Amino acid sequence: MIWGHPTILFGIWGVPLIVALLIYAQKRRILTAERFADSAMIHRLIPFMGMKRVWLKAVLLMTAFTLLIVACARPRYGEYFEEVSVRGVDLIVLLDVSRSMLAEDVAPNRLERAKADIVDLLEKLKGDRVGLIAFAGAPVELVPLTTDHGFFKLILSDVDPDSAPRGGSLIGDAIRKAIESLDTVPNRQQVLVLITDGEDQDSFPEQAAEQAAEKDIKIITVGLGDNGEGARIPQRDQNGQLQFIQHDGQEVWSRMDEQLLRNIALKTAGAYVPARTTSYDLGRIYEDHLAKLAQGDLQSEQQRRFREQYQWFAGAALICLLLELTIPRAGSVQSVGSLAN
Numbered sequence: 001m002i003w004g005h006p007t008i009l010f011g012i013w014g015v016p017l018i019v020a021l022l023i024y025a026q027k028r029r030i031l032t033a034e035r036f037a038d039s040a041m042i043h044r045l046i047p048f049m050g051m052k053r054v055w056l057k058a059v060l061l062m063t064a065f066t067l068l069i070v071a072c073a074r075p076r077y078g079e080y081f082e083e084v085s086v087r088g089v090d091l092i093v094l095l096d097v098s099r100s101m102l103a104e105d106v107a108p109n110r111l112e113r114a115k116a117d118i119v120d121l122l123e124k125l126k127g128d129r130v131g132l133i134a135f136a137g138a139p140v141e142l143v144p145l146t147t148d149h150g151f152f153k154l155i156l157s158d159v160d161p162d163s164a165p166r167g168g169s170l171i172g173d174a175i176r177k178a179i180e181s182l183d184t185v186p187n188r189q190q191v192l193v194l195i196t197d198g199e200d201q202d203s204f205p206e207q208a209a210e211q212a213a214e215k216d217i218k219i220i221t222v223g224l225g226d227n228g229e230g231a232r233i234p235q236r237d238q239n240g241q242l243q244f245i246q247h248d249g250q251e252v253w254s255r256m257d258e259q260l261l262r263n264i265a266l267k268t269a270g271a272y273v274p275a276r277t278t279s280y281d282l283g284r285i286y287e288d289h290l291a292k293l294a295q296g297d298l299q300s301e302q303q304r305r306f307r308e309q310y311q312w313f314a315g316a317a318l319i320c321l322l323l324e325l326t327i328p329r330a331g332s333v334q335s336v337g338s339l340a341n
Contacts, residue, residue: 004150005073008069012069053327070313071310075313081305092181093132094133094135095196096136096196132155136168137164139164139178171264190218192218196261198261212268223275
């Protein structure tokens with residue numbers, strides 16, 4: 001089974017808490033009633049104190065709650081294949097996941113901002129193949145070229161500084177890894193979108209850009225971060241306290257290397273986007289730079305899909321709620337006069 005939003009399943013941990021609250025509320029009702037009459041008289045005068053109906057209603061409510069959580073997590077199973085049209089652009093996103101991308105001069109931080117804007121870019125890539133390489137001290141191909149943008153988003157959501165091994169930021173190695181991932185295909189434009197703060201540890205990124213240019217691969221660079229003062233890099237200690245990364249007793253300040261990113265883009269006849277600390281739209285970048293590229297011939301391919309099954313769980317939850325509503329909390333209440341007789 002495939003889950004569209006697996007983190008929602010953590011909500012099931014709230015079911016025991018709700019059960020505990022129901023038990024507490026029921027006991028409070030009984031204790032309050034016992035202040036006015038003994039237990040035998042309570043169950044005759046106040047039928048809602050009968051436990052069978054209360055627990056049956058509670059079980060139905062908890063079952064409905066659990067089923068709704070499962071439905072919201074979007075369970076998918078049942079494989080089928082769909083014919084999709086593939087256009088002529090292959091695009092690989094090179095995403096910097098080094099510690100410096102945690103700097104908060106871009107809200108909420110550079111990495112999370114980049115991930116959100118990559119999602120916006122995907123909305124423009126209808127039919128284009130897209131891949132994802134995360135890099136820090138070494139590049140890692142997380143998503144090979146695919147038209148399954150849903151799978152791409154799923155992997156992207158989990159990207160963090162642990163997605164690539166070792167510290168540092170080797171932009172040149174990431175570009176060379178992307179070049180290896182791109183096969184030479186006629187009538188297909190190949191593009192790299194590099195999102196980084198521009199810091200590099202002697203990986204010769206400009207020489208890597210020249211290799212890309214030789215293969216007619218364009219590079220669009222997006223520079224994130226303050227290119228002036230820079231920003232400190234936050235981290236949590238063992239006690240969860242917020243601190244900032246230090247080197248030789250001094251706090252490390254991360255500054256965006258704008259000139260390097262501009263040179264990389266120029267060497268491939270691409271484009272440099274000086275996002276810095278302001279808002280930018282990767283979807284607009286597509287319209288300004290990628291949509292104008294030669295699209296090549298339309299092709300088609302079979303793509304594996306999984307059927308959405310959330311409706312069955314949502315329907316079962318609705319049935320449980322309707323049943324709960326049809327069960328009265330109590331039976332008919334006997335009058336005091338009839339009890340006296």
